[in-house]
Amino acid sequence: MNPSTSFARCESQSSDGLPDDWLFLSSESAGPQGQEVSRDDQEAEDRGKLKSKLVSAWNSVKYGWSLKQKSKFSKSSPVYMLGKSYELKDEREKEHFRRSFVSLLWLTYRRGFPLLAGCSLTTDSGWGCVLRTGQMLLAQGLILHLMPPGWTWSVSHHAVKDDMELLRPSDSTEYGSKLNERANTRGRKLSLGSLLDRPMEATHRSMISWFADHPSAPLGIHQLVELGQSSGKKAGDWYGPSIVAHILRKAVAASADLPSLVVYVAQDCTIYLKDVRRLCERPSPQPWKSVIILVPVRLGGHDLNPSYISCVKRLLMLQCCIGIIGGKPKHSLFFVGFQDDHLLYLDPHYCQPTVDTTKKNFPLESFHCKYPRKMSFSRMDPSCTIGFYAKGQREFESLCTAVNEALTTSAGTYPMFIFSEGERQEEVPGSSTTTNNITYIRRKNELKRVDTNNSMDEFVLL
Template identity: 70%
Template sequence: MDPTTSSTYVYGRSAANDHLEDWDLLPSVSAGSLSQEVCSEDQGTEEKSKFKSRLVSAWNSVKYGWSLKQKSKFNKSSPLFMLGKTYNLKDDGDKERFRRSFASFLWLTYRRGFPQLPGSSLTTDSGWGCVLRTGQMLLAQGLLIHLMPPGWTWSLRYCAVKDDLDLLQPADSAECEWMAEEGRNRRGRKLSVGSLLDRPTEGTHRRVVSWFADHPAAPFGIHNLVELGKSSGKKAGDWYGPSIVAHILKKAVMSSVDLPNLVVYVAQDCTVYLQDVRRLCERPHPHGWKSVIVLVPVRLGGQELNPSYIACVKKLLMLQSCIGIIGGKPKHSLFFVGFQDDHLLYLDPHYCQPTVNIRKDNFALESFHCKYPRKMAISRMDPSCTIGFYAEGQNEFECMCAVVNEAVSTSAETYPMFIFSEEKRRDVEEESIPRTNSITYIQRNNELNDEDSNSVDEFVLI
């Protein structure tokens, strides 16, 4: 979906009395000048490819991220839900907490000027990499929950503007103001960048950002994701579906040496096979279970979202175990993190920004965080999407299964979005795994496909 065409955007109009003040939705970086690339000795086809890449990047910057003033309005009278939390925008404290929480998501967008992608001369993913970017954001949210303390938010400082809720700036300069953790007490203390980086949470935050860098060495960067996508018949410049991206993320985490205590499970045929998840998570005593990110690719209707599933989508975004949904419109993927009334909140990857050199000391973090929430009508959501969940341990996993199963179990005339089964996939080797819970799950038997086949982006229509 091209967000600029959505009816939920208002251009240059003042807010009505029953709406929250307008929050301008400007891209963090203007799509003006393109960075110069060093030409190789071969001045033939490679130079033409680079020139074409720059043109494509410029065009997509105009199409998705030029500095067109856009505004999104939020109803003060309705609660806002975002990944298990509820915000009352009439309350200044809740409004502040919402802005801080939203700005804490990692915002991963199109980039330009990075090293050439494997098997191509492309130095940008502008125009084709949006699903990979939303997949990165989904994984990044799971990693932040996995590695950061509960309730963590990115440190922010207030700008000296007439309304300090109009804009929040990152605490990323040589002199920054550390906000009080809670409440409206805004008395801060000065910290240098060095002392800020000494804080364990900020060091971990930067480390997570570096894992998604646009560099071949980054475990979850676009270079590695493109390389892992080759086994599914994809290459740089192709469009990646949300299901294929789920499998790519699973492979990326599996091959990473930085996350030995985390696994990713991808549901098959809209079914979460519980024995398979337990087999992945179990470890010898005394360490207990590994944490798990569960990714569920689904197709919720034909060409349009089945209206009966709209309530289910909302229920899932109200769960603390949910880490977001990637979807949007065909070839225009968005990262959904919440909703208000009948509109979804999302982060948009369609801004082409210059590549950040994360090897530089104290590299800037501004372009990795979005300060302006955006929304779209939930009825415009494409039925093809991937839903993510996170569970820290065994007890959390069993509780997650219970609450998610309740959320997706709709009325008798509508089939659930996806199901949980105590069985294991037929192509998984038989092994004895005890059933540790007494939850009753919906079960179904159908033909199963190999998860690493080229058909992983095909969905079961429900």
């Protein structure tokens, strides 16, 4: 999506909930220093920077200026988030949910970063939301890959305010009034668990630095844009969830920091088990690499097929699930859980200044969201990519069993995606399977013809 003609939402707000003044966008040049530039080239570069700032400013005017909304959560039903459930009527579980949510990495629009290759853009405001949600999906996989089970950000309980609004069961339909009394102010002494978490803080910071807005960051916006060029994409374009899945695969494969991790992207709504095993197998002493599996799907036409909602819920209840990127049309969100008929998500449409992660003890607050937000399933765009993580071979086999069971909830319709024991067959140019945009999905020895001509993205239409 070209930022000069189309715009996505940018919630330019400061960390304390007040609107951020877009007139203070960074004007620092991030171009090469010490090189002579002609007057015409300099004027063109200045015009490009001004255009980029005006686009970001227009996004703020058109879609911003609203205060952060507090989500309303019912005490009468549990919240499910990435394989765990939380009973909010219990104060300890409520606190556990808050800490777990704040510990998720939140990667949003940024402004004032070094120039993207081949253009004068210094912000991804208005076009980079799918890349950002893709980063968050990958980041959740890295948390499971690098951090101990149940890890939470050790300082999150100091920084988090009581920003969830709980509802009495009798008031849940109208979203009710606030509780009469808030919980007592939490103590500021580090718990024993927090002290034990301190050695993981270096890993936490390293992981964030991999997503930095700098050309040298292996998983940063500059690297993702560069890898997207092979798919015909450039900075300022619209990136679909499927293309972003392939970009993430290439980024992890090219990163020297993640030698024991691979990314597999499902093709034709099918996870080919032989291909996954071939990708993960390696010589001793560790004969199996960890794997992130990304499955691009399209769950209906212009609206989410209602029969798939229960299946989406079942998948988000699995511990191997690392989230779903999708959202509203051309407005990507990162879904991590649900309560009743509402999805829980992190929103990348919040334009923040770039953080220099090369500085010692750089601030972490802007990479962690304090505000859980919810959205009705009915508003979810059917184009999405679902992510899973398996640490080893045994976990991968368990993943296959658990996901297969969850997929059976879409009875009466074709499954969201399937597993196949074989390997993907390379398409033969001129064959009947590569013409007329027809994709074939096999289920229980039945061949189903699916027309994808009307698909808005590069997805198989179920």
